[in-house]
Amino acid sequence: MQRVLVTGTNRGLGLEFVRQLLARGDRVIATCRHPGKALALTELAAAHPGHLHVLPLDLASERSIAEAAREAAALTNALDMLINNAGMLVSGERFGAIAHKSLTDSFAANVAGPVLLTQALAPLLEKGKHPRVLNLSTRLASIAGTTSFGTPSYSMSKAALNMATRQLATALTPHEIIVFCASPGWVKTDMGGANAPVTPHDSVAGLIKVLDAATQADAGCFVDYKGVEIAW
Numbered sequence: 001m002q003r004v005l006v007t008g009t010n011r012g013l014g015l016e017f018v019r020q021l022l023a024r025g026d027r028v029i030a031t032c033r034h035p036g037k038a039l040a041l042t043e044l045a046a047a048h049p050g051h052l053h054v055l056p057l058d059l060a061s062e063r064s065i066a067e068a069a070r071e072a073a074a075l076t077n078a079l080d081m082l083i084n085n086a087g088m089l090v091s092g093e094r095f096g097a098i099a100h101k102s103l104t105d106s107f108a109a110n111v112a113g114p115v116l117l118t119q120a121l122a123p124l125l126e127k128g129k130h131p132r133v134l135n136l137s138t139r140l141a142s143i144a145g146t147t148s149f150g151t152p153s154y155s156m157s158k159a160a161l162n163m164a165t166r167q168l169a170t171a172l173t174p175h176e177i178i179v180f181c182a183s184p185g186w187v188k189t190d191m192g193g194a195n196a197p198v199t200p201h202d203s204v205a206g207l208i209k210v211l212d213a214a215t216q217a218d219a220g221c222f223v224d225y226k227g228v229e230i231a232w
């Protein structure tokens with residue numbers, strides 16, 4: 001049994017993480033912006049009494065992050081895993097019309113949020129068993145792999161999340177907390193769209209395997225959902 005906090009759990013990969021972690025008996029704190037509207041989570045909580053707690057969290061709000069960390073500490077005295085899954089993609093951006101708000105919103109949700117949440121939860125992770133932090137990144141964040149213009153706010157913010165991963169890994173290695181980032185693949189969700197070749201089930205099953213197998217040697221690495229390294 002592991003104690004896990006997952007962000008962005010009302011839909012997509014976050015919801016699938018919650019399903020698979022509960023199915024194997026883990027205890028999950030699932031966060032989302034509007035718990036009252038998260039019907040799938042309410043049903044899962046009823047089906048797994050005592051194993052799922054749902055907390056409100058908007059990663060773009062420093063106050064919401066501090067409040068969620070306080071509530072998490074009231075629910076558990078330790079965390080074994082933090083899955084920084086929530087993320088946003090502004091679609092349809094064109095060069096010549098990139099908006100300041102698209103950039104700042106993306107950096108707030110995709111970088112500042114996960115960094116501040118990890119910092120706020122570090123004391124609980126320090127008390128965890130073999131503690132790990134997974135940041136959900138993307139191949140679109142690979143600077144080495146970028147050869148055309150597209151989704152600049154998303155790609156740049158996720159590239160910054162990759163740097164944040166290395167920074168956090170360095171800061172937390174002395175506390176034996178393993179921090180790494182992974183791409184889930186191109187997955188059929190609201191973000192990935194209907195043409196994506198990977199199912200949420202297969203992506204999340206792969207990522208959970210990677211998390212379970214992670215050792216200190218994986219701190220600061222960037223891999224795909226099968227554990228294969230991706231070029232920065």
Ligand SMILES: NC(=O)c1ccc[n+]([C@@H]2O[C@H](COP(=O)([O-])OP(=O)(O)OC[C@H]3O[C@@H](n4cnc5c(N)ncnc54)[C@H](OP(=O)(O)O)[C@@H]3O)[C@@H](O)[C@H]2O)c1
Binds near residue numbers: 007008086088139192
């Ligand atoms: N799907 C893919 O092909 C793919 C590929 C590469 C990487 N990823 C990454 O994988 C992760 C999950 O993606 P997904 O496909 O499941 O996306 P999704 O279906 O669009 O779901 C995104 C989740 O993030 C939440 N979220 C967005 N902004 C937030 C904020 N400011 N505060 C709190 N929660 C916020 C959303 O909540 P609301 O419902 O409230 O908006 C939702 O729960 C993301 O980090 C994404 O970048 C996905």
